[in-house]
Amino acid sequence: MAENFAQHSNISAADLDRLTREAQAEATPSTARIIWNEFKADRPALISLFVVVGFILFVMVGALFIDTPKMMETNIVNYFNRPLTAGFPLGADAGGRSILLELIVGSRNSIGIALGLTVISSTFGICWGLISGYFSGYVDWGMQRVYDFMMMLPMTMMIIVLVTIIPHYNAVTLTLIFSIFYWEGTSRLIRSRTLAESGKDYAAASLTSGTNRWKIIFRDIMPNISSLIIVDTTLSFAENIGVETGLSYLGFGLPSQTPSLGTMIANANDPNNITQYWWTWLPAALEIIILCLAISYIGQVLRRAADASQRQGTAD
Amino acid sequence: MSLIEIKDLKVHYPIRSGFWNRVTDSVKAVDGITFNIEAGETYGLVGESGSGKSTTGKSVVGLEKVTSGSILYQGKDITQRRNRQLLDYNRDVQMIFQDSLSSLNPRKRIEDIIAEPLRNFEHLTKDQEKLRVLQLLDIVGLDADALYKYPHQFSGGQRQRIGVARAVATNPKLIIADEPVSALDLSVQAQVLNFMKKIQRDFGISYLFISHDLGVVRHMCTNIAIMNRGRLVEVGTRDDIYNHPLHIYTKRLLAAIPDVNVSERAAHRAMRQKVEQIYQSNRHDYYDDTGEAYPLVQVSPTHSVALPPELAHQLLAQESEAQD
Numbered sequence: 001m002a003e004n005f006a007q008h009s010n011i012s013a014a015d016l017d018r019l020t021r022e023a024q025a026e027a028t029p030s031t032a033r034i035i036w037n038e039f040k041a042d043r044p045a046l047i048s049l050f051v052v053v054g055f056i057l058f059v060m061v062g063a064l065f066i067d068t069p070k071m072m073e074t075n076i077v078n079y080f081n082r083p084l085t086a087g088f089p090l091g092a093d094a095g096g097r098s099i100l101l102e103l104i105v106g107s108r109n110s111i112g113i114a115l116g117l118t119v120i121s122s123t124f125g126i127c128w129g130l131i132s133g134y135f136s137g138y139v140d141w142g143m144q145r146v147y148d149f150m151m152m153l154p155m156t157m158m159i160i161v162l163v164t165i166i167p168h169y170n171a172v173t174l175t176l177i178f179s180i181f182y183w184e185g186t187s188r189l190i191r192s193r194t195l196a197e198s199g200k201d202y203a204a205a206s207l208t209s210g211t212n213r214w215k216i217i218f219r220d221i222m223p224n225i226s227s228l229i230i231v232d233t234t235l236s237f238a239e240n241i242g243v244e245t246g247l248s249y250l251g252f253g254l255p256s257q258t259p260s261l262g263t264m265i266a267n268a269n270d271p272n273n274i275t276q277y278w279w280t281w282l283p284a285a286l287e288i289i290i291l292c293l294a295i296s297y298i299g300q301v302l303r304r305a306a307d308a309s310q311r312q313g314t315a316d
Numbered sequence: 317m318s319l320i321e322i323k324d325l326k327v328h329y330p331i332r333s334g335f336w337n338r339v340t341d342s343v344k345a346v347d348g349i350t351f352n353i354e355a356g357e358t359y360g361l362v363g364e365s366g367s368g369k370s371t372t373g374k375s376v377v378g379l380e381k382v383t384s385g386s387i388l389y390q391g392k393d394i395t396q397r398r399n400r401q402l403l404d405y406n407r408d409v410q411m412i413f414q415d416s417l418s419s420l421n422p423r424k425r426i427e428d429i430i431a432e433p434l435r436n437f438e439h440l441t442k443d444q445e446k447l448r449v450l451q452l453l454d455i456v457g458l459d460a461d462a463l464y465k466y467p468h469q470f471s472g473g474q475r476q477r478i479g480v481a482r483a484v485a486t487n488p489k490l491i492i493a494d495e496p497v498s499a500l501d502l503s504v505q506a507q508v509l510n511f512m513k514k515i516q517r518d519f520g521i522s523y524l525f526i527s528h529d530l531g532v533v534r535h536m537c538t539n540i541a542i543m544n545r546g547r548l549v550e551v552g553t554r555d556d557i558y559n560h561p562l563h564i565y566t567k568r569l570l571a572a573i574p575d576v577n578v579s580e581r582a583a584h585r586a587m588r589q590k591v592e593q594i595y596q597s598n599r600h601d602y603y604d605d606t607g608e609a610y611p612l613v614q615v616s617p618t619h620s621v622a623l624p625p626e627l628a629h630q631l632l633a634q635e636s637e638a639q640d
Contacts, residue, residue, distance in 0.1 A: 004487060008518045009451035011460075016447050019460035027464035028425075201419035204379050208406050209482070210436035223423040 031305075037313030038305040045301040048294035055291070056111055063108035071101045072257055083279045091279040093267060103283055106259035110248075111291075113175050113260075114240040120179040121240075122233045125186030126222075132187070133194025134217050144191075147184055155181045160252045174254060178243060186232055193225045227306025234299035238292040245288060261288055318352035319490060319522055320376065320409075325349050325385035327371050345371040347546035347608075348385070353490065358516065358523040360537030362530060362569065368546040369526045370414075373492045376524060377411045407437040410483040414495040416475035420467035426453075426478060427463045433485045452481040455518075456511060473504035480508070484515055490522045498529060509536060530573050534558060539618075542566050547609040552619035562621040562631045564595050564602045565609075601627055 078096030081088045090099040132143040247253035248262025264284035304310040328342040346368040374380040382395040392399045413419035456477040497505040540557045542550040550563045571591045609622040
């Protein structure tokens with residue numbers, strides 16, 4: 001059969017290298033290249049990217065050098081030390097613990113939980129939505145009833161109950177508990193787009209080209225809704241920082257001896273702290289605001305990169 | 317033996333309604349059609365929108381779930397998925413889609429699109445595969461620099477060529493062409509049709525050519541079937557259909573072909589009105605009480621029409637009189 005093609009075309013194996021080079025010269029830039037161009041065109045987003053990545057790396061690495069149990073020991077001598085005193089750049093809290101060190105370890109914990117939660121819940125939600133949307137029929141029906149049931153459960157109450165009945169919980173179990181409840185929104189969003197995409201001819205063309213259905217779902221349809229996935233994941237990361245923080249603030253998140261952004265903001269429960277000892281809660285609050293803002297800037301750039309009509313970056 | 321034999325094919329879609337969501341009725345997209353496609357021929361399937369011609373095409377390529385009936389290929393009924401897999405059916409039967417943009421994955425480069433059937437059905441080395449893709453691009457008249465581009469960077473005609481290149485990649489025996497040129501402008505239509513014919517000669521491919529454009533069908537097809545409301549109303553050679561149409565639906569379709577000759581405008585108009593008048597007054601002769609077409613009766617070795625036998629022969633006699 002190969003002869004059959006060779007016979008009707010002027011191209012032979014000898015031309016392969018030359019033509020490949022020609023084609024590469026004309027190649028369209030890759031997705032990564034487009035995203036990078038888009039970041040370069042948007043200064044605030046570029047700064048946000050460096051701030052977010054730099055900060056996450058800093059707290060992840062920095063926390064490794066801090067001896068948490070020792071740091072969390074109460075030392076009455078340093079009771080509410082003011083910022084910029086010796087050994088306490090950001091001051092100390094009611095237990096005489098350094099706010100700076102608590103902030104580093106707390107950020108590590110909170111961001112770690114948010115990252116873990118985003119990875120687990122988004123992966124699960126995306127798979128659920130893709131499979132449900134592509135197969136339709138009874139599979140879709142069954143999967144959507146499970147979804148409806150999960151949506152019906154009062155989320156915050158269930159988390160609080162689970163946290164109370166699990167005897168020794170830590171950051172990992174907390175992440176898993178959150179993950180049970182945070183995949184639904186993503187899955188519905190992905191399903192609706194999958195329904196539209198799987199009706200398009202290219203999915204049918206892949207099927208007649210002999211491609212396996214699972215491969216069509218994850219290699220053909222998923223890349224086509226990648227813009228939605230990227231944006232949804234980025235924004236839900238920003239949201240997920242708030243999830244742990246909110247629950248810790250209420251006292252049902254991480255145990256109190258484990259520092260987190262939520263437990264630090266919980267210092268603001270005390271009116272005295274709000275007025276006199278502002279340094280106990282303000283850094284954590286500012287950090288959350290800055291992080292969430294920066295992440296949403298990044299999300300916007302990614303969305304623009306995915307949609308050719310909104311692009312601002314120029315190809316070089 | 318024919319390349320592919322379609323026997324009493326039915327595709328019905330259920331209509332659900334009521335509190336219990338029971339099946340109360342069905343839409344008969346394809347309602348019992350039978351025809352054979354011979355090796356190397358172009359078989360035309362013509363009809364108005366919604367007459368079930370695309371559904372027939374999708375059933376033949378295996379994209380549509382068939383309600384009943386059979387499609388025999390190499391003696392096996394390929395309406396069953398297991399048989400399709402056993403035969404590597406889609407290696408031999410491929411499809412060209414109407415909408416060239418949506419039939420090419422916008423996230424894939426042309427090389428990956430054309431190589432997709434090769435990767436699934438033929439296990440070539442990387443260099444052999446790339447060489448084959450380049451040859452295919454050359455056959456459909458595109459340059460090698462298309463290799464690493466994306467579908468949206470091409471014009472409609474070029475995209476349809478890429479769709480043809482993908483369909484030809486595994487050297488299939490039958491290609492279902494579902495209105496391959498109806499989304500293209502006229503000059504590009506001619507280009508695409510001509511190289512489809514060239515490919516047919518070079519590779520000995522059969523086409524099932526689905527179209528509502530009778531001019532295009534006349535250019536491409538040797539045998540033609542006219543489809544109306546899910547049933548075949550007339551089957552015959554090009555000459556049978558264009559010069560000796562018997563069913564009123566065929567006559568109406570033929571009367572609808574636009575003619576640019578201005579000097580005979582009045583005559584054409586009178587002819588169209590005459591056909592329409594016959595349709596309005598004699599409609600009950602051509603369709604049964606429920607408004608469906610009759611079963612096909614053979615009036616000559618190549619020509620069949622969906623009419624009661626007496627009426628068919630009466631019309632045939634009239635037709636031959638008119639010829640003399």
